[in-house]
Amino acid sequence: MKRKSLFALSAVVVVAAAALVPVLWSGGDNLHNGAAMAATPADQAALIKKGEYLARAGDCIACHTVRGGKEFAGGLPMATPFGTMFTPNITPDDEYGLGKWTSDDFYRALHTGRSKDGSLLYPGFPFTSYTKVSRADSDAMYAYLRSVPPVHVPSRPHELKFPFNNRNLLIGWRTLFFREGEYKPDPTKSVEWNRGAYLIEGLGHCGMCHTSINAMGGPVNSAAFAGGLIPLQNWYAPSLTSNKEAGLGDWDIKDISDLLKTGVSQRGAVFGPMAEVVHNSLQYMTDDDIHAMSTYLKTIPQKDEAPEHLQLETSEQFGSELLKQGQKIYADNCAKCHATNGLGMPPAFPPLANNQSIQMPSAVNPIRMVLNGGYPPSTGGNQKPYGMPPFAQALSNQEVAAVVTYIRMSWGNHGTPVSPQQVSELRSAPLD
Template structure:
């Protein structure tokens, strides 16, 4: 779950956190003309605090804040196959922000994907998931955003290719891929399960990273949560429905919770875009919310597998040569932390043996880790994480392919050999 996130035109690719369940805050506000209104200054302060939590949980800051810039002032470039989108200013500035927006305007944007003036919003803003967020939670986020410091900075116009700069074309996309409606609890499930479902499917929009998108930029709903390559960012969001990848059916709930809350667990660690999600968002969520998410994630049923991306294959003979070469490279560079037997020293140094993320059909993530290194997120519970050094300068494409091949095919792992061409393709991939 980016994560300065990288968006496709029609799908945000950030795995962020999630919102509180509807019942948590359903009784705290009075209603006036269908809009929540705080009755006293204390109520208003509570509403703003709730909204701050929700905005943090939804990782709003990651997309609406340029690194080193003013909070929520927008301007973050989002490279897409169709051009570059720039995130808007959502501070309460009357000229360039949402200072003149009402609660109804804000809820309409969240729920229907339409701006204050009625224009269609690009689905880089994940309204397909936000539609499930309750009115009470939307009003709380609005109250919080109205409380932050206004920034008088104009939102930069998008730089999209023709005809994608014509918003009217979104009508067809919405017809195919968008169904508005708030989250409906499943009465056959527990309160905790429903809470987790609301967190994952609503403000969290986790499926937007962990579900493949098609050529039109729409989600492949038949393979929801079955994993997919994040467009242009060149990280693979693993399947949450298959134990061959990151399926969590055989994980202990406490291990899932630790991974979400701290970025590390005895089963593995998060890197890349998911590390940013944990750092910016998930670590700040309550234990109750994290446990609810973990409960829901454990029960996601097996679904159709994600459409397979084209994979370069190596011959069996060359794969054998890479395996032998990789064993020596592993011993020289990796065994000190991950051990000769691949069991590592968790949670500081994750195991590579019997690690589903190593064996997935897509070898993108282990290749990128060897090339670029990285750290799990720094969190309150794990403030000084151990990192993985980069080897892009030290190892050639073939040497990286060899060591990745070795870890994918050793200690009982059932991965396939990696082509040096795959390494070459990823060597110049963006780091953010």
């Protein structure tokens, strides 16, 4: 994980959920007769370059590349509540990759959630978002993936629990949660707004993290973009519909754009899964596309209240004790970077005062930052990010709870006390 100094906006838009991609892609006819072939070598080179850009926008490399492994060779394990999925090889290898897939096959997978042989893909692969991708963009991505070096490595079968290993169950899931169709521009909105909506709702698949899922693994559409705990990762994707969390209604477009493009801004920094997204994907996007995404995000309807999330509570008396203890811990360990008044020194050291991510009902992200520390992503616009040291070895569960409680309740912040029990539960949480 790439994170920065203490807290700020952890996971503000997409996560590299970009595909708990489900199925072994295989079989089919040769692409060279497919629609993705351009008329001239120059046209084909331009198509490949466009496809590379779009693959970056979709963060494909994050899920289809094992750390230290060959690009797009797959094999990355993706833990889910239903078992472990392994991402497939999407290099142009004829036996194990996309070598025999046509551009029609590739578009079908993105648009309908079906593999080359017609079998249903598991929804860990974000076809519910990718269905919005245009045919032209699909063809460009396909041309790019055909251009990367083939890797002769088989995909590992998924290890899903019964009955989730029965693919026929996906028929019911799709009926409830999947609506097929390319993005349709809103004629009442600007071209820029529609471009942002296309990227956020389609390739960016931001809703996969920022929308809660139910027991069936389906999105709670009535609470779209209202935030949720990312299953098994123990990071909280803040609500984008509430100014009490990561709602962007009162943000300047520049601050939103800076955050997406570089991982830091005057309003905060990204950590956790969102830092991966910025590092692998968003930093490579054009300023125009970042501005379009920011424009769209700023117009997401805001609600007065953030959604309620389960939070272990402490008594009023114990909360007061934690607050007093946390003040000394903060002075000894945090004030040097974040200042005694909590205003920090942005963008190097984010402000903690009046920081929505500190005050959210869920205290998961600030607890994890105190325990594990980290950095925001290293990007072209922030090549040497400042780091946040870990305090898991230096502070007890109660001391961590105390300093987080102090930060959540000081300088006008309106957070609630944190339970040492919750710190204990998160202390053993995986770092990736």
